[in-house]
Amino acid sequence: MSDRYQQFVNSFLGKQIAPRVGLPQPPFLKRHRPGAPVVDGPVLLGQADGGRLGPAVSRVLAVIGAETWTAEGPLRDGAAEAGLSPKIWSGATGGDQRFQALVFDATGISSAAELAQLHAFFQPVARRVRPSGRVVVLGTTPELVPGTGAAKASARVAQRALEGFTRSLGKEIGKGSTVQLVYVAPDADDQIESTLRFLLSPKSAFVSGQVVRISQSGRKPDLNWTEPLKGKVALVTGASRGIGEAIAETLARDGAHVVGLDIEPLADDLKKVTDRIGGSAITFDVTAQDAPAELAAKLKADHGGVDIVVHNAGITRDKLLANMKPEVWAQVIAVNLEAPERITRELLKQKAINPEGRIIGVASIAGVAGNRGQTNYGTSKAGVIGFVDAFAAEVAKQQLTINAVAPGFIETKMTAAIPLTIREAGRRMSSLGQGGLPIDVAETIAWYASPGSAGVNGNTVRVCGQSLIGA
């Protein structure tokens, strides 16, 4: 679906007119291209006094081949291995150097007064971020800050405050850049690589103003970052078109054998998708009474089980509650919420999800903020977030993870059908000022699916360009 307004304001003529008359100028976002580096430009790394993650982060930056800068200038080869702790950038070195990414370890901030270190690091460089740049702040999960008594409480307050900083900076950074906060549990420093790779790369183009929580999974598999899902089997429901099609393609790109599922009337479209990516197709209505048991049996018989389950199939049936018939309510809840829950329970019961498995739900910002005419849909999608919360601890015991994405305005057939004025509002009312693409949702799911994301459990990340709805 094309965004004609965005194309116009980025044309020669549009670039002259838009700023003069005060029109918004949504930039084209940089997206991932095969073979491109994770970060395409210098990264400035800073650390608050007493922070613990600086060495772990500089090690990841070295592994991905990023040109890393600290207060003293470019990081020398081998400095990361030596466990160098970067200091605060003073702005005194580097002249007019611009950065593709800013990464700040805020784990050392343990009081309200020490939050001034955020200002000290970011203020001098706030205008030095390149277009489609990345800002990542790392903190300690507030409930898990170590210590006792008043000191522990102060540190918890300060760590919680980081959320307001990152969400606000996301709203003012501009030029298609994104800002995220990653809370790392005190014992999970070795689990950050897959999340840093995702959040620093163009794969997270439409994710901004989000908070990700990383916990210790006890696992650090040997990873193949080029084809992280090689040898894995992924079930994607609703795979014949739209977001589901992009998810299927992206998981296949990352090496998975994709089992695409859709309803019988879409069998031909589904087969086209799965043939193109070398996957297999099954037709099922996910709400059918025997669907969970049949699905579990089929996955076990054909593939010896499944590694990644993406509950993408979903429907809308919008009506004001006062006009909504009970069957319309029931249909939406059945497809969007009951089916994922029933299928997951059955797959777990039959042990059809392999160790290191991933369960991924597709919620919506309507489930975060609510939406007029969508009491049924909003309920179902908030339920998907609850589904993640409720299952996270249980599945972790079986070495699995469960997470969800909550897409905002994504350019699909579903959103193309929205009347023009509402569609325009949906696109522009976000920090990035545009709709996302199905690939943006798919890339977020691929990050959850990666074997490197064992410490990413119980998260719901919005893929919404930091939409003002549900902010």
Ligand code: NAD
């Ligand atoms: P879509 O309508 O293009 O695709 C949904 C797919 O699910 C279709 O292929 C459909 O046949 C399948 N499906 C529906 N009911 C099914 C059933 N009972 N059994 C099996 N398959 C079934 O929609 P989309 O825009 O690609 O959305 C995909 C997911 O993303 C949905 O869960 C949707 O709620 C969610 N979402 C979309 C947006 C957006 O802006 N497009 C925003 C937020 C959330």
